[in-house]
Each structure stands twice: as structure tokens, then as C-alpha cells.
Amino acid sequence: MSDKAGVCLELRDDVAGIDQATEILCAGGTVALPSETVYGLGADATNALAVQKIFSAKNRPTGHPLIIHVENIDSARFFSNDFNVVAETLASTFWPGPLTLLVKRSSKVIDEITGGRETVALRVPANETFQKVLHAFSQVGSGAIAAPSANKYGSVSPTTAQHVLSDMGNLIDAVLDGGNCVVGIESTIVDCTVDPPAILRQGAITLELVNSALRHTGVVATEEFTGESRAPGMKLSHYAPVATVKLFENKDALASYEEQCVLNELSFATILGHEDRELYARNLYSLLREADALQPKEILVLLPEPIDIGVAIRDRLFKAAAPH
Numbered sequence: 001m002s003d004k005a006g007v008c009l010e011l012r013d014d015v016a017g018i019d020q021a022t023e024i025l026c027a028g029g030t031v032a033l034p035s036e037t038v039y040g041l042g043a044d045a046t047n048a049l050a051v052q053k054i055f056s057a058k059n060r061p062t063g064h065p066l067i068i069h070v071e072n073i074d075s076a077r078f079f080s081n082d083f084n085v086v087a088e089t090l091a092s093t094f095w096p097g098p099l100t101l102l103v104k105r106s107s108k109v110i111d112e113i114t115g116g117r118e119t120v121a122l123r124v125p126a127n128e129t130f131q132k133v134l135h136a137f138s139q140v141g142s143g144a145i146a147a148p149s150a151n152k153y154g155s156v157s158p159t160t161a162q163h164v165l166s167d168m169g170n171l172i173d174a175v176l177d178g179g180n181c182v183v184g185i186e187s188t189i190v191d192c193t194v195d196p197p198a199i200l201r202q203g204a205i206t207l208e209l210v211n212s213a214l215r216h217t218g219v220v221a222t223e224e225f226t227g228e229s230r231a232p233g234m235k236l237s238h239y240a241p242v243a244t245v246k247l248f249e250n251k252d253a254l255a256s257y258e259e260q261c262v263l264n265e266l267s268f269a270t271i272l273g274h275e276d277r278e279l280y281a282r283n284l285y286s287l288l289r290e291a292d293a294l295q296p297k298e299i300l301v302l303l304p305e306p307i308d309i310g311v312a313i314r315d316r317l318f319k320a321a322a323p324h
């Protein structure tokens with residue numbers, strides 16, 4: 001696979017596309033893959049040179065660890081030397097799905113993935129296309145795919161193949177077009193190495209869901225979404241458009257701010273989101289991208305209520321609104 005800027009293959013979601021994606025992974029290349037969360041920039045997680053290509057395409061600091069995606073729990077156990085009872089419980093309840101588990105690494109995990117840490121983040125994605133690629137890649141290669149979001153470090157995550165092409169089409173070998181991501185925001189991350197286990201990043205698998213699965217094992221602590229994160233690579237400003245993002249708890253406050261903008265001749269775009277919070281999550285990054293494309297000075301966003309996936313949407317929006 002070429003290291004130089006060049007043509008990005010656009011692969012279809014069919015047998016030939018999955019074969020080609022698998023060949024690129026085997027050859028140490030990079031291919032953006034659809035998942036239920038966001039599009040991931042995939043490379044062979046056991047190949048240091050391939051993993052380095054992810055960091056350079058994204059311009060991501062090398063100390064920021066990557067999630068390894070695998071086909072099933074057995075493959076996950078291979079990468080951990082302490083896949084403990086918390087990890088087993090959460091994996092059997094929520095995998096395949098939008099949940100990442102932080103566990104002690106095994107010697108099979110290379111330092112480039114973890115930034116030298118003794119822990120590794122693992123996930124079994126539910127997206128059918130991603131699953132097919134994982135299955136094919138475990139027949140002919142390592143079966144382990146590192147796949148952070150397929151966008152430039154710190155910017156808005158991609159939820160369509162078009163988003164990937166416009167962000168990094170000249171920096172990667174291919175993108176497999178699997179349509180829109182159904183969840184639309186990144187996976188929940190649970191640190192299974194601490195007692196009690198802790199949610200490091202909110203997502204579609206909510207605190208309540210994790211707690212109900214762990215009722216015999218312990219309680220889950222959670223991060224204040226506006227506070228410092230314990231997870232490396234989760235700086236406060238993230239998921240950020242170019243325009244300044246301003247957040248509002250209710251429509252009245254947003255409407256009166258719009259009036260002020262008009263009076264002061266300040267350009268703005270407004271995102272009201274959706275009452276249906278799952279739909280809001282699914283469309284969040286497209287809405288932010290569309291608003292940003294209008295090149296307003298400010299993007300005004302109505303926050304969802306902090307209920308179920310609303311907590312994770314608010315987390316992303318607070319980070320999108322943080323100074324950068």
C-alpha cells in the first residue's frame with residue numbers, strides 16, 4: 001500500500017468490496033469501515049507500520065491509544081491476560097455492540113496500540129459489514145482491526161462514507177461505503193480494571209444499562225462530562241467544527257440569543273436536533289457538519305435532556321463547544 005497521498009478506492013458493500021478491504025488490511029494499508037457508531041479508519045492492529053499510518057493520516061498524537069476491534073469474545077480474550085468477570089459480564093451482555101472494554105493487555109498487543117500502557121481497549125462491533133470484514137480478516141490475517149474515527153484528530157467524527165472522503169480521501173487507501181451509521185456517536189468505554197468499574201466515555205450503552213448488567217458485581221462510577229477525563233486522548237475540546245459552538249438548555253433561551261445575533265449582524269446556524277434522542281444521536285455529526293459548511297460565526301445548538309443517550313450527546317456537544 002502506498003504511503004503517498006493518492007487515490008482512495010471507494011469500495012461497495014458487497015462481496016468484492018469486503019474482499020478488497022480485507023486485502024488492503026493484509027497488505028498493511030488503511031481502509032475506512034462503517035460501524036454502528038461512526039466510520040473507523042481501519043488497519044491491522046498487530047502490524048506496527050499499519051498502525052502508524054492511522055496516526056499519521058489522522059494527525060493523532062501517538063500516545064493516544066487505539067481501540068482493537070475483533071470478531072467475538074474469544075478473539076478479545078486472546079488480547080487480554082485478565083479478561084475478568086466484569087469484562088465477561090459486559091461482553092456477554094452487550095457484544096456485538098457499541099461498548100468498548102478496557103482490560104489488562106496480553107503480550108499479543110503491540111505498544112503502538114496502547115501507547116505503552118498495560119491496558120488495552122477492545123470492542124466487538126455489531127455492524128454487519130464490519131463483522132464480515134473481521135470474519136474474512138481472521139481467516140487470512142490477524143483478525144484484529146484498530147479503527148479510531150476516520151477524521152482528522154479533534155474534528156467532527158464521520159457517519160457517512162462521504163464525510164470520510166471529504167476529511168481524508170487523499171490520505172487513506174480506501175473507504176467501504178456501508179451507508180449511514182445507525183448509532184451515530186462513539187462507543188461507551190468502560191474501564192474494567194478498576195474497582196468499581198468506571199465509564200470513561202458515555203455512549204449508546206448508558207450508565208443505567210451497564211449498572212443493570214453489573215448488579216451482582218459492583219457499581220459503575222461515571223465522569224462529569226465537562227470535567228477532566230481519566231481516559232488519555234479525551235481532551236476537553238473534541239468533535240469540534242470550525243465555527244464556535246454555543247449550547248442552550250431550552251428553545252426560549254436559544255430564540256432570544258438568535259434575536260441578539262440578528263441585531264448584532266452576527267452570522268449563525270441553528271441546530272434544534274430531534275425530540276427522539278436516538279435520532280438526534282444518529283444525525284448529530286451530520287447536523288454539525290452541515291451547519292459548519294455554511295461558514296457561520298457561531299453554531300447554536302439545543303441540548304437534549306440528559307436522559308439515556310442524551311447524556312452522551314451532551315458530552316459530545318460540551319466537547320464541541322470547548323475552546324480550541
Ligand code: AMP
Pocket residue numbers: 064065066067102114117119120121147148149186189231232233234
Ligand atoms: P476512539 O478515538 O474513538 O477510537 O477512542 C479511543 C479512546 O479509547 C482513546 O482516546 C482513549 O480514551 C480510550 N482508550 C483506548 N485504549 C486505551 C487504553 N489502553 N487505556 C486507556 N484508554 C484507552
Ligand code: MG
Pocket residue numbers: 148149157
Ligand atoms: Mg475520534
